Amino acid sequence: MRNLISRIISVVRGSDSLAELGSVLCFTADDISRLRRLPRLEAMKSFGRVVAGRHGGRVDWRASPEDIYDLLVPCLSPAERARLPGVETIETSPPLKVLRVLASYLQDTERVLRVIEDGSDSYLVLLVPRERVRTFEWAVRLSDDMKLA
DSSP: OHHHHHHHHHHSOSSSHHHHHHHHTTOOHHHHHHHHHSOHHHHHHHHHHHHBTTTEEEEETTOOHHHHHHHHGGGSOHHHHHHSOOGGGSOOOOHHHHHHHHHHHTTTSSEEEEEEEOSSSEEEEEEEEGGGHHHHHHHHTOOHHHHOO
C-alpha cells in the first residue's frame, strides 16, 4: 500500500495532497484534519484506512472478479449495489477489464469508479462522487485509460 499511496502523492498537485484528495472523496472534516497534522508516512497509512470499506481500496493485478466485488460491495450504497450484476456473470479477465465492466454498470449512480495505477502490480480503486470527478481527475492527472467509463 505504501508504494500506491506514494504514487498518489507524487501525482496529486499542491500542498496537503492527501488531505485535498480526501476532501474530493468526501472524507470527514476530522479525517482531513488528521491527514494534515500527521507526518507523511502516518498520513499515507491513515489515508489507506479511511479509503478501505468506504471509498474503495487496493486490488492486485491478479485480482479475480470475486476479489474486486469483495472490495467494492461494502463501499456501495444500496442503490449502487442494486446496479451491479451477480459476480458469477462477470467474465474472469484482468482486473482493469473487470473494473471497466463494473464502471459501465455504475455510470448512472451517485459515484463513479476510477482507478489509479501504482506503476507496479496493483491499482487503487476509488468511488468518486459524480460532482467531483473532474476535480479528482485533474488532481491525480488521471490518464484516459484509468477513467474506465
